[in-house]
Amino acid sequence: MAVCIKDLIQNMNLVIGCPIGCSYCYARNNVRRFHMIDDFEKPEFFPNKLRLMEKERPQNFLLTGMSDLAGWRPEWRDQVFAKIRENPQHQFLFLSKRPDLLDFETDLENTWFGVTVTRKSELWRINTLKANIRAKHYHVTFEPLFDDPGEVDLSGIDWIVVGTMTGAQSKKIRTAPAWAYSLVDQAHVLGIPAFMKEDLVPIVGEAQMVQELPPALQRVLDGQAVWQK
Numbered sequence: 441m442a443v444c445i446k447d448l449i450q451n452m453n454l455v456i457g458c459p460i461g462c463s464y465c466y467a468r469n470n471v472r473r474f475h476m477i478d479d480f481e482k483p484e485f486f487p488n489k490l491r492l493m494e495k496e497r498p499q500n501f502l503l504t505g506m507s508d509l510a511g512w513r514p515e516w517r518d519q520v521f522a523k524i525r526e527n528p529q530h531q532f533l534f535l536s537k538r539p540d541l542l543d544f545e546t547d548l549e550n551t552w553f554g555v556t557v558t559r560k561s562e563l564w565r566i567n568t569l570k571a572n573i574r575a576k577h578y579h580v581t582f583e584p585l586f587d588d589p590g591e592v593d594l595s596g597i598d599w600i601v602v603g604t605m606t607g608a609q610s611k612k613i614r615t616a617p618a619w620a621y622s623l624v625d626q627a628h629v630l631g632i633p634a635f636m637k638e639d640l641v642p643i644v645g646e647a648q649m650v651q652e653l654p655p656a657l658q659r660v661l662d663g664q665a666v667w668q669k
């Protein structure tokens with residue numbers, strides 16, 4: 441049975457808001473509906489939430505569920521990275537669609553930097569990610585896919601995630617099964633774990649689902665099981 445990625449990786453929204461302006465942004469709709477901040481285009485930092493990292497029970501966290509790392513001020517990033525360093529029991533993931541706006545280096549072992557790719561013309565983001573963020577771990581999320589990304593250079597990438605459009609537009613825009621299979625196959629050739637998100641079940645069928653995690657993220661989940669005993 442396919443698992444929901446939100447059961448494996450939880451959102452911690454330390455920053456809310458994003459100036460990038462994707463038409464399909466679900467975060468913008470939610471932020472406006474619940475009036476979380478005044479203007480979604482102007483990100484705000486909530487440092488009081490940093491204490492959530494102090495929990496001893498290990499967790500995998502996505503820190504950009506309602507923002508893009510490229511929209512974070514460098515001083516927010518520094519504050520968050522310092523807290524991450526104090527909490528090696530967790531793994532932390534970031535995503536960006538504008539790695540061209542980023543330029544920094546970090547030796548954090550429990551931090552994963554990724555880009556979202558939604559079409560072939562965005563493949564440049566992968567190499568730009570590796571060039572502009574000098575870090576220990578990289579991931580790529582292919583979601584939602586609007587066309588066939590074709591052959592992808594995944595060298596140096598530690599994990600890929602493949603998904604499809606969700607919500608109101610999910611009937612109009614769908615990831616073709618062949619695109620998803622091709623990405624998973626290309627990852628496997630390089631020994632990279634691949635994860636098909638649960639929204640792909642109606643498209644590819646339960647039997648075709650591949651849901652692999654990198655060892656560090658799996659160790660966190662195994663650690664949670666021990667914690668619950």
Ligand code: SF4
Nearest residue numbers: 458460461462465508
């Ligand atoms: S980058 Fe992400 S958070 Fe920003 S507008 Fe696009 S989908 Fe929304």
